[in-house]
Ligand code: 3PG
């Protein structure tokens with residue numbers, strides 16, 4: 445792997461695979477969270493500053509049948525241009541002759557954004573011939589798309605093979621891997637993992653892997669109720685994955701034999717329907733009345749979780765504690781975000797897994813109070829499941 449910092453970009457065109465899969469505001473048609481674009485700026489600026497030009501390559505959403513306006517990266521060109529601080533050329537197809545003409549004529553300091561690479565089915569199929577075409581856009585390949593590193597797609601894996609002596613991880617990719625490794629392999633103890641979100645099935649693999657490395661696992665969000673069910677509790681109309689009840693029992697038993705403490709939310713904010721203006725009250729999580737559902741962790745749970753977090757030296761957080769998008773059910777996630785921030789202030793290292801948890805710390809304006817907020821959702825999750833990320837592996841091969 446060529447090291448990004450030592451590579452001579454002067455006079456070279458760099459294909460930079462980025463993850464510009466950013467959320468859009470449906471009413472304004474504007475980028476609603478530009479974190480992923482900002483995160484790629486150091487890599488882009490480094491290349492431009494060193495006399496190179498940049499060909500940006502990204503996916504955007506999950507188009508299934510070729511080009512579609514709602515999945516066009518043309519929608520974000522202005523934002524990308526504004527953030528880089530220079531005009532960005534746009535090619536309306538990533539392998540058309542026009543696209544190659546623009547990339548071949550790029551001058552040092554210039555930037556081209558190619559249209560959504562997923563408009564070609566060959567991308568997700570990991571097609572080598574397609575990757576070979578993409579390779580014509582540049583002299584070297586930089587992968588800065590950590591958020592897509594768990595996908596074995598043409599632009600994240602096969603493309604690298606066309607640059608045996610000029611493929612490298614960008615600065616964001618390196619930072620993501622370094623921070624994730626710090627938690628996975630070098631965690632100072634006590635190490636506490638917070639796992640939340642709606643479904644146990646999404647988090648089984650990460651919890652199983654965390655049992656090998658964490659001292660404490662805090663479980664919150666909708667997934668907690670399947671655990672209460674497994675312990676014989678009454679969970680009313682709360683989320684429950686019946687086919688995962690046995691998995692929860694096994695996790696609890698394994699945690700006991702492995703000396704890992706699992707912390708479940710002892711109480712909950714329960715609601716009489718799934719709505720922002722539902723009637724609410726506090727109940728014990730294992731004693732929820734029929735027709736009531738737990739939509740957030742309760743005050744006693746917050747207090748216990750906070751104490752565990754303030755005692756921790758390493759914290760990994762993936763998944764919210766409740767339906768934090770609704771003000772009535774945001775308090776649990778908000779309080780945990782504050783506890784993580786306070787622990788960080790006291791010297792703990794905190795890594796926030798992307799997706800919902802990253803959105804939560806952002807919503808509560810705590811992004812700067814934690815050690816690192818990942819741009820990866822699924823990618824970070826798979827990393828902590830112990831899997832090898834194909835996008836990372838392709839750079840090393
Ligand atoms: C993400 O948003 O998690 C990444 O951009 C990957 O997107 P995907 O899940 O559609 O592959």
Ligand code: MG
Nearest residue numbers: 799821822823
């Ligand atoms: Mg996704």
